[in-house]
Amino acid sequence: MEIWILVAVIALLLLWAIVIYNQLIALKNEVKNAWKQIDVQLKRRHDLIPNLVTVVKGYMEFERETLEKVTAARARAISTSGLREKVSAENLLSQELSGLFAVIENYPVLKSNENVLQLQEELTSTENRIAFARQLYNDLVANFATRIESFPSNIIASIFRFRKAEYYFIGEIDRSLPVADMSARPK
Amino acid sequence: MPLTFIEIEKQKTWRIGLLFLLLLLMYFSVVLSLFLGILFFFPFYFMKTGSLVFWSDPLYIMVITGCSLFLAGIHFWFSASGAVQSVMKSLGAIPPDPEDGIHRRLKNIIDEIHVVTGQTRKIGCFVIPSLSMNAIAVADLKGNAAIAITEGLLSRLTRSQTEAVLAHEAYHILSRDCMEATIATSLFGMYAAMLEKLQNLGEEERSGLHPAFFLFWILLKLSQMLSMLISREREYRADAASVRMTRNPVAMAEALHLISRNWRGSGMIGSGLEMLCIINPQENELDESEGFWSNLMSTHPPIRKRIDILLKMVRVSIAELDRKLTSGTQTVNVPSGAAEPLYHVFDPKHKWQGPYALAELAALPWLLPLTWIRSSKDISMERASENPLINAIFTNRLNTAGKEVSEFLCPSCKQSLSETPYEKTKVYQCGFCRGVLVDNTKIPRIIARREKECTERIRSLAKAVTTDNQRKLAVKKLKKAEAQLKSLTSCPKCHNPMLRTFYSLAYLIEIDRCGFCNITWFDADELEMLQCIIENRMTATLDLS
Numbered sequence: 255m256e257i258w259i260l261v262a263v264i265a266l267l268l269l270w271a272i273v274i275y276n277q278l279i280a281l282k283n284e285v286k287n288a289w290k291q292i293d294v295q296l297k298r299r300h301d302l303i304p305n306l307v308t309v310v311k312g313y314m315e316f317e318r319e320t321l322e323k324v325t326a327a328r329a330r331a332i333s334t335s336g337l338r339e340k341v342s343a344e345n346l347l348s349q350e351l352s353g354l355f356a357v358i359e360n361y362p363v364l365k366s367n368e369n370v371l372q373l374q375e376e377l378t379s380t381e382n383r384i385a386f387a388r389q390l391y392n393d394l395v396a397n398f399a400t401r402i403e404s405f406p407s408n409i410i411a412s413i414f415r416f417r418k419a420e421y422y423f424i425g426e427i428d429r430s431l432p433v434a435d436m437s438a439r440p441k
Numbered sequence: 442m443p444l445t446f447i448e449i450e451k452q453k454t455w456r457i458g459l460l461f462l463l464l465l466l467m468y469f470s471v472v473l474s475l476f477l478g479i480l481f482f483f484p485f486y487f488m489k490t491g492s493l494v495f496w497s498d499p500l501y502i503m504v505i506t507g508c509s510l511f512l513a514g515i516h517f518w519f520s521a522s523g524a525v526q527s528v529m530k531s532l533g534a535i536p537p538d539p540e541d542g543i544h545r546r547l548k549n550i551i552d553e554i555h556v557v558t559g560q561t562r563k564i565g566c567f568v569i570p571s572l573s574m575n576a577i578a579v580a581d582l583k584g585n586a587a588i589a590i591t592e593g594l595l596s597r598l599t600r601s602q603t604e605a606v607l608a609h610e611a612y613h614i615l616s617r618d619c620m621e622a623t624i625a626t627s628l629f630g631m632y633a634a635m636l637e638k639l640q641n642l643g644e645e646e647r648s649g650l651h652p653a654f655f656l657f658w659i660l661l662k663l664s665q666m667l668s669m670l671i672s673r674e675r676e677y678r679a680d681a682a683s684v685r686m687t688r689n690p691v692a693m694a695e696a697l698h699l700i701s702r703n704w705r706g707s708g709m710i711g712s713g714l715e716m717l718c719i720i721n722p723q724e725n726e727l728d729e730s731e732g733f734w735s736n737l738m739s740t741h742p743p744i745r746k747r748i749d750i751l752l753k754m755v756r757v758s759i760a761e762l763d764r765k766l767t768s769g770t771q772t773v774n775v776p777s778g779a780a781e782p783l784y785h786v787f788d789p790k791h792k793w794q795g796p797y798a799l800a801e802l803a804a805l806p807w808l809l810p811l812t813w814i815r816s817s818k819d820i821s822m823e824r825a826s827e828n829p830l831i832n833a834i835f836t837n838r839l840n841t842a843g844k845e846v847s848e849f850l851c852p853s854c855k856q857s858l859s860e861t862p863y864e865k866t867k868v869y870q871c872g873f874c875r876g877v878l879v880d881n882t883k884i885p886r887i888i889a890r891r892e893k894e895c896t897e898r899i900r901s902l903a904k905a906v907t908t909d910n911q912r913k914l915a916v917k918k919l920k921k922a923e924a925q926l927k928s929l930t931s932c933p934k935c936h937n938p939m940l941r942t943f944y945s946l947a948y949l950i951e952i953d954r955c956g957f958c959n960i961t962w963f964d965a966d967e968l969e970m971l972q973c974i975i976e977n978r979m980t981a982t983l984d985l986s
Binding site: 284287288291295371372375376378379382383386387389390394 | 542545546549550552553554556557558559560600604686
């Protein structure tokens with residue numbers, strides 16, 4: 255009789271562990287997926303920038319430096335890997351972009367150019383999407399962290415070595431220059 | 442409690458479930474009462490053994506219950522499952538045009554919303570070809586969801602304001618309260634129509650209201666009240682969610698303000714749909730008042746209160762800006778002497794700038810009397826002209842411009858109006874918003890004189906405005922004009938509220954009139970438009986079908 259009770263208790267415990275484990279895996283995948291979403295949006299931005307540069311180039315003979323800066327920042331953002339480096343590279347790119355938009359404001363020809371306007375809208379939208387994807391990612395990371403740290407799921411988490419995911423912070427570069435907020439809306 | 446978008450998606454609040462159940466119950470009893478009504482009229486088909494036996498026989502009760510459940514189920518399914526399509530069709534909404542810049546922007550914003558919700562729910566978007574200003578969210582049992590926005594609203598909002606409005610609507614869809622409202626609308630909308638017909642029938646036959654119909658009516662009223670009770674609180678929640686997404690409470694507040702000042706589309710948007718809109722299409726006193734009764738009956742909270750709540754959130758976003766500034770560069774000199782207050786200013790691009798000292802403020806070219814400012818000392822936000830210190834800047838600007846300053850104040854900017862020649866006579870103009878104050882006796886003179894040319898811009902503007910106003914007027918006539926809302930402007934001379942009215946029924950330009958002083962206030966361009974209309978004999982071309 256006692257044996258059966260013991261077996262039942264162990265079976266229940268095992269079942270509970272499996273459920274918790276599966277929940278943790280689901281959360282982890284959600285986080286991963288959200289990170290991919292950010293990547294998709296970042297890539298979208300990388301693809302848009304060359305178009306903008308080619309359209310703008312002809313009009314902006316004297317602003318070669320600004321354009322080169324944007325191109326260089328883009329190249330750097332594409333080549334880096336790893337969360338921290340990536341974040342700082344992307345932040346730099348955002349900053350250079352808003353610099354470019356500020357310059358465009360000074361050229362009435364550009365400001366009324368249909369192509370530029372359209373690209374500007376696309377980039378604004380992409381900036382927003384990046385910000386929103388980041389918001390979603392951070393929300394999910396927080397969810398995951400809560401689950402890992404709170405009792406009793408923390409027992410399972412520590413046995414199977416679940417690690418907290420890193421938040422997507424706005425990096426140091428960004429803080430030093432308040433203009434380059436990721437949600438900055440150039441227009 | 443701030444909710445993340447994931448939580449909203451997962452949240453299945455028991456309260457909403459309960460209300461939904463209640464709605465179903467209402468439905469059930471309405472059908473039951475209908476049955477009883479029929480029984481009352483045609484007793485012989487059903488009862489062979491007298492009414493006493495009928496009431497006690499469980500078989501009859503069961504048959505009625507089953508029938509009404511069946512009917513309710515069918516009706517429920519048909520009215521709720523394809524609601525998105527039918528509502529969009531009834532509004533004449535069309536999908537956004539990919540060739541059109543503004544429509545492309547709408548599509549982009551919807552995609553942005555998809556990103557923030559983690560692509561979990563597809564939301565369609567539609568444009569309603571109307572000059573009115575409103576937005577509507579619809580979701581149905583099939584899982585379709587759509588947001589429709591009127592052309593008038595879409596064109597008049599800036600990008601960040603559109604974002605705010607769409608995020609508000611998206612919240613309604615994500616939190617499922619939209620689905621519930623859609624269902625409630627499609628269910629009770631039908632009953633309302635039925636009841637109206639029955640009442641008409643009763644009047645023709647002069648038989649008065651039948652007791653069964655009276656019961657029916659009470660149930661209908663109750664169910665309406667219930668669905669309205671759902672509505673009011675969630676508007677606040679949706680506003681909050683919108684701010685959480687866009688981080689821009691001012692955009693939302695401004696959008697609300699803009700919508701509330703214009704034609705919201707009453708008459709165009711069917712009366713059953715008001716709970717789905719961002720703002721009630723019918724202006725009524727009930728919506729704008731507070732207290733127990735109006736909380737119970739009205740579908741939307743007072744706009745003033747919604748705007749107030751939003752503006753209070755601004756405090757948070759300014760605190761963030763401050764932190765960013767102080768933790769970063771040291772070049773921003775924060776004067777330690779607390780003697781002079783610093784001001785944050787909301788610039789035309791919807792970003793907070795600052796803090797500025799008073800002298801710096803004066804140098805900002807885009808600072809206007811209606812710009813939002815917030816001083817570092819107290820919490821509330823105000824228009825620049827409401828602050829006496831900053832107001833001095835504008836007075837100073839007027840003085841340096843060298844214009845003659847009159848004793849009258851502009852009703853919206855609160856700045857002195859200056860005497861300006863116009864068509865060889867004198868009018869008072871505000872140097873900031875370009876509005877004009879004219880003596881009533883001078884208006885015919887101005888209209889008769891043709892010195893000032895009517896530009897293309899004014900012409901097209903006048904055309905749009907008259908068409909819009911024609912529609913507004915038609916709707917008002919149809920609805921037999923409920924009480925006028927209180928005017929927001931006060932007379933520059935006697936400070937009594939001015940009456941917002943049309944110049945005349947033939948020339949549909951809205952103006953503000955003071956009945957005591959015989960003067961008229963024209964907002965910017967309104968006087969030119971009036972002239973243009975009369976000179977060119979422009980009439981509104983609108984078929985009211």
